[in-house]
Amino acid sequence: MKGNFSGRNTVSDRSVVSRGTVSDRNGVSGRSGASDRNGVSGTAGKGRALAEKPVINEPLNQAQEPLSGERKSPFGSGVKGRTGTRPAPGTRIPGTRAPGDKALREGIRLFNMQRWDEALQEFLFVDSAGFRTEERLELSYFLGLCFTKLGRHSDSLPYLEKVVAGGGDMLRVYQCRMTLAYVHVTTGRPKMAESELKRLLDAGFESAMLFNTLAYAAYARKHYRHAIEYYEKALKLEDGNATALNSMGYILVDTGIDPLKGLKFCRKAVEMQPENAAYLDSLGWACFKCRDPSSARNWLRKALDIAPHESTIREHLRIVTGGIA
DSSP: OOOBBBSSSOOOOOOOSSSSSOEEEEEEOOOOOSSSTTOOOOSSSSOOOOOOOOOOSSOSSOOOOOOOSSOOTOTTTTOOOOOOOOOOOSOOOOOOOOHHHHHHHHHHHHHTTTTTHHHHHHHHHHHHHHHOOOHHHHHHHHHHHHHHHHOOOOHHHHHHHHHHOOOHHHHHHHHHHHHHHHHHTTTTOOHHHHHHHHHHTTTTEEEEHHHHHHHHHHHHHHHHHHHHHHHHHHHHHHTOOHHHHHHHHHHHTTTOOOOHHHHHHHHHHHOTTTTHHHHHHHHHHHHHHOOOOHHHHHHHHHHHHHHOOHHHHHHHHHHHHHHHO
């Protein structure tokens, strides 16, 4: 099924609602050899299912508590955690901590420029001893997002969980729960992802992204009909949501629930994004399942031209051509 959890696109989810209307301005990215319009991407094991990654490009505004003990740096042997040296341009004496607010603001500036490694270095060297609770939560928030952006999911969890436990700004909590759900589903814990997402629903939040991520988690647990129901809810909120169209189409086709209907959804997703390799692959597979091997070969070859290293596309083309691609 079309997976998308790390990718190359960054888009906004404009339909976040919580007993009123709240807009989520933050972008997300997606992956699986191709990207998804709504930015989430992620690995989906066998086949691919599109979910949407939590919004972690344009931060909201809030943080955490000082780092404790020495922490291994993600930047190689030149960086040591809280008190070690770092290879950044010589603006700081090795072994010292930066004034909290100054380092935090510099980290946020780098984060907004999508310079994740450099931003993380600044956040790790923040001296938060004099921070108020709100500032500590803000630091936790950015540390969690940086670690997520860099694919260091186990490191991101305690910071994200601290922000959620701290409460406060509801959009920040929404974003962190979405990020936690993303981390859980991409590390093989879809049940925990569902738990985070359902807490958002219970709090009154609704968005196409939320329902798409719930759908992905359901798909990962092989709850295909539940996944379809969630994608339908996403489309009710945003009828042109390419993630939901492509993913629901793929499920309908691949499971045999309704291949012709699935073909229709896959075709619509490709009409919206004709150069998206993941969507082209879904359409090619749908054509094959609907007994149109000629069209299937054409779409799959086009997908492979765009994403030549995508193993799922290669496997689909091998099946469709009988091993003669």
